Amino acid sequence: MFDRRSLIAALALGAIVITSPGHAQDKSIVVASTTSTQDSGLFEYLLPLFKKKTGITVKVVAQGTGQALDTGRRGDADVVWVHAKSAELKFLAEGQGVKRYPVMYNDFVLIGPKTDPAGIKGMKDVAKAFQTIKAKQASFISRGDRSGTNIAELKLWKDAGIDIDKDKGPWYKAIGQGMGAALNTAGASNAYVLSDRGTWIHFKNKGDLQILVEGDKRMFNQYGVMLVNPAKHPNVKKDLGQEFIDYLISPEGQKDIANYKINGEQLFYPNANDPSA
Amino acid sequence: MKMRALATDLPLMFVDVAIVAGEVTILEGISLTIVPGAPTVLIGPNGSGKTTLLRAAMGLIPATRGGITWGGRQFSPPDHRAILFQRPVMLRRSAAGNVRYALAMAGVPREERAQRAADLLADVGLQGLERRPARRLSGGEQQRLALARALARHPALLFLDEPTASLDPAATKAIEDIVRAISARGVKVVMSTHDLGQAKRIGGDVVLLHRGRLIESGPAFEFFGNPRTEDARKFVAGELLV
Amino acid sequence: MTGDGSALHMVLTGDPALVAIVKLSLIVSISAVLLAAVIGVPVGAFIALTPFPGREGAIVALNAMMGLPPVVVGLAVFLTLSRSGPLGSWGLLFTPQAMIIAQTILVAPIIAALTRQTIEDLWVEYREELAAMNVGPARRVATLVWDARFSLVTAFLAGWGRAAAEVGAIIIVGGNIEGFTRTMTTAIALETSKGDLPLAIGLGMVLISIVILINALAWGARRAGERYAG
Numbered sequence: 001m002f003d004r005r006s007l008i009a010a011l012a013l014g015a016i017v018i019t020s021p022g023h024a025q026d027k028s029i030v031v032a033s034t035t036s037t038q039d040s041g042l043f044e045y046l047l048p049l050f051k052k053k054t055g056i057t058v059k060v061v062a063q064g065t066g067q068a069l070d071t072g073r074r075g076d077a078d079v080v081w082v083h084a085k086s087a088e089l090k091f092l093a094e095g096q097g098v099k100r101y102p103v104m105y106n107d108f109v110l111i112g113p114k115t116d117p118a119g120i121k122g123m124k125d126v127a128k129a130f131q132t133i134k135a136k137q138a139s140f141i142s143r144g145d146r147s148g149t150n151i152a153e154l155k156l157w158k159d160a161g162i163d164i165d166k167d168k169g170p171w172y173k174a175i176g177q178g179m180g181a182a183l184n185t186a187g188a189s190n191a192y193v194l195s196d197r198g199t200w201i202h203f204k205n206k207g208d209l210q211i212l213v214e215g216d217k218r219m220f221n222q223y224g225v226m227l228v229n230p231a232k233h234p235n236v237k238k239d240l241g242q243e244f245i246d247y248l249i250s251p252e253g254q255k256d257i258a259n260y261k262i263n264g265e266q267l268f269y270p271n272a273n274d275p276s277a
Numbered sequence: 278m279k280m281r282a283l284a285t286d287l288p289l290m291f292v293d294v295a296i297v298a299g300e301v302t303i304l305e306g307i308s309l310t311i312v313p314g315a316p317t318v319l320i321g322p323n324g325s326g327k328t329t330l331l332r333a334a335m336g337l338i339p340a341t342r343g344g345i346t347w348g349g350r351q352f353s354p355p356d357h358r359a360i361l362f363q364r365p366v367m368l369r370r371s372a373a374g375n376v377r378y379a380l381a382m383a384g385v386p387r388e389e390r391a392q393r394a395a396d397l398l399a400d401v402g403l404q405g406l407e408r409r410p411a412r413r414l415s416g417g418e419q420q421r422l423a424l425a426r427a428l429a430r431h432p433a434l435l436f437l438d439e440p441t442a443s444l445d446p447a448a449t450k451a452i453e454d455i456v457r458a459i460s461a462r463g464v465k466v467v468m469s470t471h472d473l474g475q476a477k478r479i480g481g482d483v484v485l486l487h488r489g490r491l492i493e494s495g496p497a498f499e500f501f502g503n504p505r506t507e508d509a510r511k512f513v514a515g516e517l518l519v
Numbered sequence: 520m521t522g523d524g525s526a527l528h529m530v531l532t533g534d535p536a537l538v539a540i541v542k543l544s545l546i547v548s549i550s551a552v553l554l555a556a557v558i559g560v561p562v563g564a565f566i567a568l569t570p571f572p573g574r575e576g577a578i579v580a581l582n583a584m585m586g587l588p589p590v591v592v593g594l595a596v597f598l599t600l601s602r603s604g605p606l607g608s609w610g611l612l613f614t615p616q617a618m619i620i621a622q623t624i625l626v627a628p629i630i631a632a633l634t635r636q637t638i639e640d641l642w643v644e645y646r647e648e649l650a651a652m653n654v655g656p657a658r659r660v661a662t663l664v665w666d667a668r669f670s671l672v673t674a675f676l677a678g679w680g681r682a683a684a685e686v687g688a689i690i691i692v693g694g695n696i697e698g699f700t701r702t703m704t705t706a707i708a709l710e711t712s713k714g715d716l717p718l719a720i721g722l723g724m725v726l727i728s729i730v731i732l733i734n735a736l737a738w739g740a741r742r743a744g745e746r747y748a749g
Contacts, residue, residue: 030613039713044697061613061694075602076612180712205714235602235610337650355653366648369666369748378662382652410748426652 028057029240032069032077035178036149037223038062040106040198040267045260050247056240064178066146072096072226075233078241081248083148083196083223097226102277103248104257104268105222108152109200110213111183112192120192126216127160134162137171139191143182144174152221153194159218183209196221198267222277223268225249248272286347286358286434287465288312289334294343296329303329304489307343311434315481316456316466318497320473322518325486327469328363331436334467335360356383359432363439365423367411372403372422375411379429397425401455417448424455435459437468441475453478473515477501485509487518531721536698541725544702547615547689548682551622552630555678559627560671563634564660568642581635584628589621593688596621600692613694618702621688626678633674637667669744676737683729703729 037043038060047058061071065082069091072080080097082088091097110129112120118138120129133140143150157164164172175185179199186193187207195203200211225245230236247253254270261267271277289311296304304326311317311334319327332338333345336355347353368375376394385393398404401421406414411422420440427435437456441449456479460466470476476483480497485508493500493509504510512518566577598604600612600620611617641663649659664671686704693700695709703726710719 035712059613059694059696059699061696074604075607178712180714184712184714203714205716233602335651337647360651362647362651366644368645368648368662369744379652382654382658410746412748430652 027055027240028059029078029237029244030059030061030076031079031081031244032061032063032067032071033081034065034068034083034148035062035180036083036147036196036199037081039178039180039202040196041202041262042198042257042260042268046256049256050244050253053247053252054243056243058244064143064145064147065151069096072228075228075235077228078237079225079227079244081223081225083221084151085222085224087148087151088224088226091226096229096232098229100224100226101245101249101272102274103223103225103272104254104270105220105277106197106268107214108149108194108219108221109197109211110192110219111186111195111200111209112212113186113190114208114210115190116212117190118192121212123213124216126156126213126219129213130156130160130162133192134160134167134171137169139189140172141182141186141189141191141193142172142174143179144176145178147178148221149179149194149196152219156194156218201262201265201267222271224277286353288348289434290344290346291330291334291340292344292346294333294340294345296326296333296338297341302489304333307491309484309491309494311465311467313463313465316460316468316479317482317484318476318480319467319469319484319486320471320476320512321486321492323471324488326489327471327486328438330486331360331438331467331469335436357430357432358434358436359427359430360436361420361423361427361438361440363442365419365426367414367419367422370411371408372398372411372414372418373407375422376425376429379426383430385429393429394425397428398422400428400458401425402451415448417444417451420444420448420452421455424452428459432464434465434467437466439469439471441470441472449475473513485512487512537722537725539698540701540703540706540722543615543700544683544704544726545729547618547622547702548679550619551626551682552675552679554619554623555626555630556675558623559630559678560634560664562627563631563636564638564664566631567635567638568656568660568663578635581628581632585632587625587628589625589685589687590691592624593621593691596624596688596692612692613696613700615693615700617692618689618700621692622682622685625685625688626682629678629681630674633677634667634671637670637674638663641667666748669740669748672740673737676733676740680730680733683726683733 043060047060051057061077063071065084065087068080068082069087071077072091073094073096080091081103088097088100092100110120110126112118118133118136120132123129142153154164173185173191175182179195180203182193183195183199183203184205185191187205187209190208225248227238227241227245228236230238248257249272254272257268257270258266291307291309294304294307295302307330319330321327329338333340335358336353337360344351368378370378373394376397377390380390380393395404395407398407401424403418403421403425406418411419414422424440441452444452453475456466456468468479477497482494483497483500484494485492485500487508493504493506500509501513504513508518566574566581596617597612599606600609600617601607602612611620645663649662654662684704686708689700689702690705690708693705695701695705701709703722707719707722707726710716710722
């Protein structure tokens with residue numbers, strides 16, 4: 001009987017050893033990034049190129065921007081790559097990051113049902129569109145998850161002169177989930193939602209939804225990348241992490257980013273050489 | 278192989294034994310001596326304490342008052358005695374598996390167990406049923422298998438608690454034949470029954486219990502031919518003792 | 520794992536990325552069950568057979584732990600294994616090991632509680648006979664566990680079913696990293712939120728097949744138990 005028990009224990013330990021990261025761990029880093037970036041499909045395209053060039057495996061943990069930065073704060077990632085400049089600067093100010101490098105931008109688009117109950121289609125001023133949505137009490141889905149997209153959405157309400165926390169009603173639904181989930185919910189409830197263009201193009205369940213407002217320069221979405229501070233978290237793989245960052249801002253990396261297309265459409269616009277980004 | 282140490286548990290003596298469980302007195306004032314020889318039969322109505330007395334004699338229940346001694350000793354490991362309960366429980370194994378288990382617990386070396394199990398099953402008339410799951414044997418077969426398990430302990434002293442109570446006459450005869458054969462081999466058998474006929478067929482000595490007290494005991498021919506006490510006379514005459 | 524309508528096709532033809540996901544799901548869930556058994560069977564047997572003060576409370580607690588919410592377990596393991604947590608130096612967060620640990624915590628109470636119930640019931644049945652055969656405490660445990668083996672296998676399969684279907688704990692501690700900690704359940708969650716429903720459905724079909732298989736095995740174990748042990 002005890003032979004049987006030890007055999008099972010040995011099998012279990014064996015399973016743990018086999019799945020141990022020690023096997024593939026040699027050259028890898030953990031990057032905390034956002035679900036929108038993952039949902040756009042960029043990683044599946046870009047990371048194999050990076051691995052081929054350097055042999056480094058990049059493991060992406062995709063969360064909301066707020067969560068991704070917190071992962072960096074806890075030292076559970078080597079690099080953070082998000083799209084909310086104010087939150088990134090705060091991260092730097094806390095001493096959690098080494099340096100912020102702008103990488104690329106895409107834009108947000110205001111998505112809504114074909115029927116457009118608020119009548120905002122084609123508006124050039126996104127703040128006016130938001131005001132109209134609130135005035136008509138049209139259904140609006142917010143991600144409500146401290147993501148970069150969420151932060152951008154909240155800023156647009158502010159630009160429209162609306163204190164959304166005070167003035168929201170049952171028409172405003174915060175779901176606390178990622179971009180894909182928000183689009184699914186908007187499609188299912190004929191509602192408006194702010195999305196990044198990358199996720200929208202990649203999204204497979206569009207149904208009756210379409211882009212209603214785009215192009216306003218306030219809908220510009222900037223991505224930044226930072227190395228988690230090894231002074232605060234000694235386990236950070238700073239050399240491999242910096243190699244990843246260097247690739248992203250290098251001419252080659254920037255070209256790779258620009259070459260990522262879906263249905264012939266470019267998703268991200270590299271701007272690492274823009275110091276104000 | 279363990280030599281059967283001839284009757285080291287005998288004489289088995291109860292000296293003014295009482296057994297109390299909570300508020301209920303099950304046995305009171307029991308003084309009794311069990312010696313080697315012909316089977317001792319415990320008789321009495323249901324609830325008279327026969328089962329408890331057998332268990333105490335086996336060493337499974339301590340006396341609340343008074344003393345039980347085995348061969349003069351107050352404590353005796355159960356190496357040379359065995360008990361067969363009224364409703365024996367079969368282990369979830371084959372018939373032979375049950376017997377092999379009993380042999381293993383009795384310290385028989387692994388190499389010998391298969392053969393001894395086969396022999397024991399043959400002794401109780403279950404040859405050919407070695408591989409049958411024990412729980413799927415008939416009532417009579419399970420009783421015989423439990424007997425084989427008890428015999429696997431190579432006991433000098435064997436307790437049987439109403440072994441044929443739920444069996445048909447054919448199965449009853451089979452068990453009685455085996456008991457007589459065992460007794461003839463020198464094993465001391467102590468058996469309880471509420472069947473007068475069985476007591477007459479088996480008994481060397483008879484012990485009558487009623488309401489936890491020992492009413493009368495003695496050789497069978499004396500007990501049945503010339504009962505001394507009122508209760509014994511009534512019982513032998515087939516009357517209900519209440 | 521980008522797919523379109525051909526996602527279903529991927530499922531049916533054994534696409535290597537899909538195979539990797541299924542393989543990881545099986546490794547994580549089966550490892551968790553084995554570890555949970557190594558922990559749960561002795562604990563369950565001990566509680567079943569040993570009188571100790573507070574035993575009744577221990578049984579209630581064990582049964583209650585069968586209902587541990589997976590996300591809560593996931594959160595607790597996450598905070599423990601995070602670099603800034605007490606066991607951070609082990610570097611286990613976002614690895615399959617972390618997923619195995621979380622699922623072991625979820626499954627062990629199930630196995631322990633079912634073992635406790637099974638062994639206790641069997642002990643009540645066997646108690647006198649084992650006493651009559653002079654069986655000592657160590658042999659007693661071995662006998663009960665062996666005779667109860669078919670019921671225990673059913674308990675293991677119940678634990679495996681729980682682990683295979685779970686997503687809340689492993690997505691938190693594993694991070695759903697492509698190629699490393701993405702299992703069937705976490706992949707379904709991801710593909711659904713990306714709107715890639717055909718792929719999610721395909722994965723769902725594979726997962727349901729596995730769950731059906733687990734239940735068929737459990738049924739088979741019960742039947743074998745009846746046949747061989749009666």
